[in-house]
Amino acid sequence: MKRYALRQLVQLAVVIVGISMLAFAILHVIGDPVTLLLPQNAGKEEYARYYKLLGLDQPVYVQYWKFASRAVQGDFGKSWYTDTPAFKLVIERMPPTLYLTFAGLGMALLISLPMGILAALKRHSLVDNLCTVVAVAGQAMPLFWLGIMLIIIFAVRLKMLPASGYGTWQHFLMPAFTLGAFLAPITMRLVRSGVIEVMSTDYIKTARAKGVAEWMVVAKHAFRNACIPVITVLGLQFGQLLGGAVVTETVFAWPGVATLTVDSIRNQDFPVVQCAVVLLALIIVAINFVVDMVVGYIDPRIRVGT
Amino acid sequence: MRRILAVSFALLFVVGLGLVPAVSAQTREETLIYSLQSDIDNWDPPNSVLREAIILGYHVFDHLAVRDLKTRKVGPNLALSWKPIDDTTWEVKLRQGVKFHDGTPFTAKDVKATFDRVLDPAKKMTARGNHAKIKTVEIVDDHTVRFKTDGPYPLFVERLTAQVMQSEKVIREKGHEFMQENPIGTGPYKLVKWSRKQEHLLVRNDDYWGAKPAFKYVKVRIIPEKATEIAELLSGGVDIIKAIPPDQMDVINKSGSARTATSPILRTAMLQLDQAARSGPNPFTDKRVRQAANLAVDTDAIIKHVLNGLGDRVATGINPMAFGWDANLKPYKQDLAQAKKLLAEAGFPNGVDIVFHEGPPIVEPAIQQTNDAIVADMAKAGFRVKRNFIGDNTVLVARIKDGKAGSMFNWSWGYYSVFDADAILHDVFKCGENYSYYCNPALDDLIFQGRSTLDAKKRAETYVKAQQLLFDDAAYLYKWGLRGVWGISNRVEYQAPADEVDRMFTVTLRKK
Numbered sequence: 161m162k163r164y165a166l167r168q169l170v171q172l173a174v175v176i177v178g179i180s181m182l183a184f185a186i187l188h189v190i191g192d193p194v195t196l197l198l199p200q201n202a203g204k205e206e207y208a209r210y211y212k213l214l215g216l217d218q219p220v221y222v223q224y225w226k227f228a229s230r231a232v233q234g235d236f237g238k239s240w241y242t243d244t245p246a247f248k249l250v251i252e253r254m255p256p257t258l259y260l261t262f263a264g265l266g267m268a269l270l271i272s273l274p275m276g277i278l279a280a281l282k283r284h285s286l287v288d289n290l291c292t293v294v295a296v297a298g299q300a301m302p303l304f305w306l307g308i309m310l311i312i313i314f315a316v317r318l319k320m321l322p323a324s325g326y327g328t329w330q331h332f333l334m335p336a337f338t339l340g341a342f343l344a345p346i347t348m349r350l351v352r353s354g355v356i357e358v359m360s361t362d363y364i365k366t367a368r369a370k371g372v373a374e375w376m377v378v379a380k381h382a383f384r385n386a387c388i389p390v391i392t393v394l395g396l397q398f399g400q401l402l403g404g405a406v407v408t409e410t411v412f413a414w415p416g417v418a419t420l421t422v423d424s425i426r427n428q429d430f431p432v433v434q435c436a437v438v439l440l441a442l443i444i445v446a447i448n449f450v451v452d453m454v455v456g457y458i459d460p461r462i463r464v465g466t
Numbered sequence: 467m468r469r470i471l472a473v474s475f476a477l478l479f480v481v482g483l484g485l486v487p488a489v490s491a492q493t494r495e496e497t498l499i500y501s502l503q504s505d506i507d508n509w510d511p512p513n514s515v516l517r518e519a520i521i522l523g524y525h526v527f528d529h530l531a532v533r534d535l536k537t538r539k540v541g542p543n544l545a546l547s548w549k550p551i552d553d554t555t556w557e558v559k560l561r562q563g564v565k566f567h568d569g570t571p572f573t574a575k576d577v578k579a580t581f582d583r584v585l586d587p588a589k590k591m592t593a594r595g596n597h598a599k600i601k602t603v604e605i606v607d608d609h610t611v612r613f614k615t616d617g618p619y620p621l622f623v624e625r626l627t628a629q630v631m632q633s634e635k636v637i638r639e640k641g642h643e644f645m646q647e648n649p650i651g652t653g654p655y656k657l658v659k660w661s662r663k664q665e666h667l668l669v670r671n672d673d674y675w676g677a678k679p680a681f682k683y684v685k686v687r688i689i690p691e692k693a694t695e696i697a698e699l700l701s702g703g704v705d706i707i708k709a710i711p712p713d714q715m716d717v718i719n720k721s722g723s724a725r726t727a728t729s730p731i732l733r734t735a736m737l738q739l740d741q742a743a744r745s746g747p748n749p750f751t752d753k754r755v756r757q758a759a760n761l762a763v764d765t766d767a768i769i770k771h772v773l774n775g776l777g778d779r780v781a782t783g784i785n786p787m788a789f790g791w792d793a794n795l796k797p798y799k800q801d802l803a804q805a806k807k808l809l810a811e812a813g814f815p816n817g818v819d820i821v822f823h824e825g826p827p828i829v830e831p832a833i834q835q836t837n838d839a840i841v842a843d844m845a846k847a848g849f850r851v852k853r854n855f856i857g858d859n860t861v862l863v864a865r866i867k868d869g870k871a872g873s874m875f876n877w878s879w880g881y882y883s884v885f886d887a888d889a890i891l892h893d894v895f896k897c898g899e900n901y902s903y904y905c906n907p908a909l910d911d912l913i914f915q916g917r918s919t920l921d922a923k924k925r926a927e928t929y930v931k932a933q934q935l936l937f938d939d940a941a942y943l944y945k946w947g948l949r950g951v952w953g954i955s956n957r958v959e960y961q962a963p964a965d966e967v968d969r970m971f972t973v974t975l976r977k978k
Contacts (some may be wrong), residue, residue, distance in 0.1 A: 241507075242662075249662075252662070308693050308694075311697045315703070316721075323694060324691075324703070325687065411693075413687070413694055419690075423857065426856065429861075
């Protein structure tokens with residue numbers, strides 16, 4: 161397990177360097193950043209001054225080295241629009257998005273696990289078909305629409321939950337459900353097929369032959385093995401969830417980093433974009449590392465096989 | 467391994483809970499909640515052009531003079547009286563016993579420091595243009611100041627309503643950077659906390675010299691999505707919202723929990739065309755193309771059918787409520803044949819490609835729907851419009867200021883709430899101004915004449931000439947004077963303001 165972990169860590173380091181290069185490249189593929197920064201009527205001297213100020217007059221590898229060494233210390237420069245350090249802007253808005261994404265993940269599991277197992281155990285029954293319908297509907301529903309519908313039902317009509325905002329546990333329910341509904345269908349389908357596959361294996365038959373109670377067979381023997389693909393997919397889907405968070409954050413006025421990133425891309429506020437890309441990528445990489453570890457722990461074949 | 471995993475997850479959970487902010491201490495009963503679609507860029511009103519900054523500024527700061535919303539006349543506030551000593555000198559007497567939020571008394575020193583800071587060219591303050599006619603401010607005694615102006619200055623008193631009073635001590639000791647996030651004024655509320663793009667919490671200033679606001683707390687929430695904002699109003703999460711699309715008014719009025727209020731406001735909307743070629747060469751530098759654009763759009767139909775009548779057609783950028791408006795000048799009427807002819811004459815017989823930078827619906831109700839209609843009408847005359855939406859108002863404003871807004875863009879002007887033609891002509895039509903994409907020396911002469919005499923009749927005549935010129939030259943694509951639409955919770959009483967400055971300190975609980 162230790163060797164496996166070490167190997168994963170080395171891969172992680174390579175990925176992180178790659179990400180930092182990509183983030184650095186963002187500024188250079190959009191053309192001349194100084195044109196964006198200066199007013200239309202700026203003179204040649206002003207251009208020259210800005211090139212020097214931004215260090216753009218130096219060779220690219222020197223620029224990258226400077227960018228990387230400052231980024232390691234959390235210095236991505238100041239936002240071009242608000243005159244605030246980009247790192248401060250991004251870090252302030254990071255926790256709400258992470259909480260929302262984890263809550264969405266939790267909500268997705270809460271919906272998909274029982275439904276997936278039930279559908280697998282009652283294969284080709286009414287329950288199975290019903291679960292499939294729900295999954296297809298969930299997949300087809302635009303997040304934006306679902307969010308507004310939830311607000312109209314639970315905030316405007318029933319007055320049970322706050323319509324938007326951030327702060328209390330009640331504020332989490334609708335956004336987390338919206339985001340969860342985005343991820344639940346695919347997870348449910350995976351759980352279903354995983355459980356079906358596992359239920360026909362020899363060790364399940366053995367367990368049954370030994371007279372183990374059916375619920376115990378499902379919970380202890382089948383579920384643990386059916387989990388492996390699900391955990392892998394959840395890790396991969398985490399990035400997708402951040403994408404879904406953009407819409408969810410907008411609808412629910414959630415002060416998160418996803419909307420900040422999209423706004424900054426639209427506004428061509430590159431220090432903020434670079435900072436957000438690096439930090440979000442780090443989080444996704446870290447989560448995938450944890451997922452690899454968990455899967456390796458659950459399934460010895462993986463850590464031995466590599 | 468299992469134990470390590472379990473402990474890490476438990477730790478993560480505990481840390482997570484700790485980071486979620488605690489429930490706020492103020493009760494809903496004593497809190498008034500107002501929402502805006504877009505946040506301010508800073509808490510230093512003279513350093514911002516945003517309407518939101520003007521509105522929030524009214525809560526934490528005071529002005530020397532304020533407008534009475536019933537009579538629309540300007541009356542005393544931190545200034546008790548003013549009089550012209552000669553053509554270029556005004557003497558202002560100040561209120562005594564007023565204190566800043568940090569306990570420092572308000573005196574003539576603060577007035578001088580405020581204007582010195584705004585007028586300093588090195589500081590590049592946004593409000594500088596508003597007060598450029600003021601040459602110096604002299605302290606006569608602790609509660610008297612004299613303003614020396616560059617020639618006669620007819621707008622002096624009106625402009626006093628557009629400048630917050632800041633503290634000399636703060637300017638000197640804390641400086642510009644501090645002032646961007648820490649407002650210390652003399653106003654009815656103090657800022658407790660600003661969570662950028664999320665909310666502002668204000669608490670009542672119990673030492674306020676004027677009328678005491680009914681609500682102890684005002685929370686200003688930033689809700690970018692209009693549908694969510696309306697849902698918050700209907701569910702009781704927010705008390706007052708603005709810029710409601712006309713097609714949503716019925717939903718609110720029939721809800722039983724909120725109502726709408728409308729008022730003509732001092733704001734004219736237009737599509738600015740880059741006649742001055744600030745963004746580079748473009749078809750609108752040709753007068754015939756600008757005229758064709760104006761002739762292409764059936765603006766009356768848009769006001770009637772898209773805005774449900776909530777707009778006042780204007781012939782130029784001058785608002786019907788502003789001094790100098792010419793009621794006799796008739797606006798452009800749709801004439802597609804003439805529009806096509808003009809385009810062909812200008813060298814575009816097969817139509818012309820235009821890029822259109824669109825803004826968010828922050829101050830202009832139904833901006834997207836009306837843009838749809840305008841673009842569709844323009845297409846009929848041969849304008850192939852490529853639309854480019856900019857969702858963040860702060861960014862649109864920054865681009866316009868830098869001359870990067872392109873050949874056509876959404877813009878509306880709220881006159882800094884100064885009810886005078888000069889307040890739009892100078893900032894939006896004069897050569898070389900930050901927000902002007904038009905340049906015509908003949909108009910500049912008229913603007914100069916209008917602001918250089920105290921004779922109201924002469925000024926009105928000058929503005930009639932200016933409007934005729936702007937109409938003939940089709941400076942921009944003229945739209946309408948806006949009518950504001952507010953949504954107001956049934957738990958409160960609130961009067962929709964014609965100067966577009968929401969004043970939460972005038973809101974009271976509704977009697978049951």
